[in-house]
Amino acid sequence: MLLDVRDLSLRIGTVGLLDGLSFSVDRGEVLGLVGESGSGKSLTALALTGLAARMGATITAGSVVFDGTDLVGLKESAYRRLRGKRIGFITQNPMSALDALVTIGDQVDQVSRLHLGLSKRAARAHTVEILSRLRIPEAEVVARAYPHNLSGGMKQRVVIAMALAADPDLIIADEPTTALDVTVQAQIVMMLADLVRKRDLGLILITHDMSVVAQICDKVCVLYAGRVAESGPVRQIFAAPRHPYTEALIGCIPRDGMAPGSLRGIPGTVAAVSQYGADCCRFAPRCGRADARCRTQQPLPVVTGTGGMLACHHPVDSPVKEAADADAR
Amino acid sequence: MQMPADAVPVLELDGLVRTFTTGGGLLRKGRSMTAVSDVSLRVAAGDIVGVVGESGCGKSTLARLAMRLIDPSAGRVLFEGRDVTQDHGPRLRPLRKKLQMVFQDPYSSLDPRFTLRDCLLEPFAALGETAPPGRVEALLDQVGLDRSFAGAYPHQLSGGQRQRVGIARALAYRPEVVVLDEPTASLDVSIQAQIIALLQELHRTSGLTYLFISHDLGLVRYFCTRIVVMYLGSVVEEMADPDAVPRHPYTAALMGSSFVPDPTERAQIVPLEGEIPSPFALPPGCPFAPRCARVQDRCRASRPALTQTTGASKVACFNPVEA
Structure with missing residues (x-):
């Protein structure tokens, strides 16, 4: 179990x-x-x-x-x-789970850099891969965007990506x-x-x-x-x-x-x-x-x-x- | 509820358009988007008309237009046959007594410093009138709240109880039409069912007419007598019978996205792909074409008009789902 x-x-x-x-x-x-x-x-x-x-x-x-x-x-x-x-954690409200001042990519990168010890470049590649696997179109572009640029559904996918990273x-x-x-x-x-x-x-x-x-x-x-x-x-x-x-x-x-x-x-x-x-x-x-x-x-x-x-x-x-x-x- | 063709609807929306402009300034032109695009709707007395669609489809803007809280860019609002589109300020007061609204969020729609009594007396005070004696107690009874709540403050109430207060406020003047803007969206399903049962009870006992705004097609099919489906500001389908098989692919997709509380019926879920396109850059042709499984070449070139199908039902689609 x-x-x-x-x-x-x-x-x-x-x-x-x-x-x-x-x-x-x-x-x-x-x-x-x-x-x-x-x-x-x-x-x-x-x-x-x-x-x-x-x-x-x-x-x-x-x-x-x-x-x-x-x-x-x-x-x-x-x-x-x-x-x-x-143990990954997906919170209820994607609007408040993301830092408004940090790009999507940097937020997801943090997880793999901290826990998997990936380099900056490797972490970003990893992030883009996860985002595209969650069917986020143009993941490289989205990674450079800020939370306010995304819809609620997209933000929730980013929170899931962080949980999976x-x-x-x-x-x-x-x-x-x-x-x-x-x-x-x-x-x-x-x-x-x-x-x-x-x-x-x-x-x-x-x-x-x-x-x-x-x-x-x-x-x-x-x-x-x-x-x-x-x-x-x-x-x-x-x-x-x-x-x-x-x-x-x-x-x-x-x-x-x-x-x-x-x-x-x-x-x-x-x-x-x-x-x-x-x-x-x-x-x-x-x-x-x-x-x-x-x-x-x-x-x-x-x-x-x-x-x-x-x-x-x-x-x-x-x-x-x-x-x-x-x-x- | 079917109305005779010559009956005057209690509320009629005729070719309503509302555009919003954002950005822009002294030297720069703002971008404009059409939140509601040529929507017509006849609501007969006793009807429960459901307006359903996803975030950004214009359903709340339509509710605010119907309430005369905002002005339309074009089109008319008629109440009991009278054009109220040009009425403003004091001239709208008689309408306020007959046309009321329940808001989505019972946490932000009640003043935290008002007791429930103050809150229920406010609609009268707002029009410079005095509430008849016993009205507060009668309203509390009507929405199933104990009379001892009259002295309570909103923070002492649960979400469901707050929404009952929101409904009681709307009923203060014994209105004819109540616009319900997602009144259960912020509540637990168990409390949602309570509130819907209360609304049904009030409809039956007080002869109310509802315009019910919701994103939940399953709930709308259960609660409403007629359904209007909106997508990106336009009506794509009108269903005279809430149990009818949807004809527009978007309505069908909404149905396909609703979960059924039965684990043996899982396989039927077909999630709709993609998201609503930006209303600032609408594609030419049918607004649903980019996400539609039944799309044809002409859907991308020209826009299908809302046309009659069976009975009073209408659909705006070149290639509707077979009935």
Whole structure:
């Protein structure tokens, strides 16, 4: 396994933000880390890349084993040799990920000069090659351009090029297409899927959009308020979601032939961190299947038959007790 | 919703053109680009017309023209049959009560120093009027926000709650038409679905008419009764039936770029190649020709006009996709 995360918990001050996360991704595999804003997706990405400490966060339990080495407790100097070199990071907003005062070429060159020790000339050749492989037309010209000269889709490709420049083994992409048009989103997503296949990379794709997950992921891990709600193989999760939250997330995407009014969304919002309860299911206030047990006892994740996990007292495929219904009202 | 040919549409855009000039100065001529090029649109009462296209296609400019927030370079805006194109300032006030807008970003469209009550009273104050008693509470009820929020400030609200306030503000005067400029683009899909359900509910209960601007064809097909597809400032296709098979290759490509939440339907994705050409240097002929898979020689030479296909649907293409 390229990356194996087990029971990862993290806190800032006295507030526990991530609570016992477990997931894994292998080479040639795409893992979708899914959830709404506030579910802890981006913080998980920062924890994996050792950047969470800069926000004052402490990992309190669990392990992050990358290619045989546990990264928890790794020194910053050691993390620096990993980050950008073996673990590439694609940020959400390409508009703010690039330095407005430095040319595209110089920004991508930096990565291979630092991590691969390439000369200035070799680094530029390397950059142009990567840019053209990402189907950026006239890569030599683009390398001399500044970020403001490029469209959003082009900028996102440059950010991907930076993540690829040192030939990493794992890429973490945090909502890489959220700011982009649908046609550009399709290009970028297909490009990422292609990279995973051709370069035998592991990819962790962070998103709130289940249609993107359905498109390229092999495995899914659904997060809710800092905990894993459900995980498993993508086909299984979509064919028969078991956590009510997973089912609701899939139901948020409009599909052809849907009757008007059938797109319901999920009522309410993810609770603020200060409102997290410990001994409860954090999704209970928004869940139609919740009963008293969900509000007083945390559903512990159990391993499912497909090798995934499920943390729910009343999964979608279990009969709803009438008591639960009455109680919910 | 099909309207009789002689019915007066509540909102009509007639041959709208808007050009913008950038750069330039005292001695230098600026470059001009046409953001909206000869767009005509009839919106009947009760319609939900979706205007869909990528960034830079002119859809937001069209919304601002329809709202009379900016002046057209040519063409007319008619509201209930009356030409309002020449109206400015105070003369537009009666229109403001009937024609309202919900903006894309609920983070920048609400004043951080206003409580929600202030925020919902502002539309009345802006026209020198006093809100009827209980209006704030009624508006909060209408958009599904608890009345206790009246004293809250925007920063205490989530994105979805803020957008509900944006909608409540637009409803303050009980308008007839609401222009929705990507009201869910900055929200999570779960919250987007909530907001769309709310808009559907309001459409049903308050008899509203919507002009819905979006880049998401899947969402537009679900939500709208009629669809207008824009590309580089022009309408390339009008679909009278939102479930119809797209005829314009661009609409087909937009459809092909939408992901379906079903991992067994992956193979059908055909990403559109290339990007929108610069609006400052439009190619002659069809603006979509450089990216089009069905391009023919004549597409590069002359521009196809918007012509009727089946029913009230129209397409601007020499070589449309078979129905």
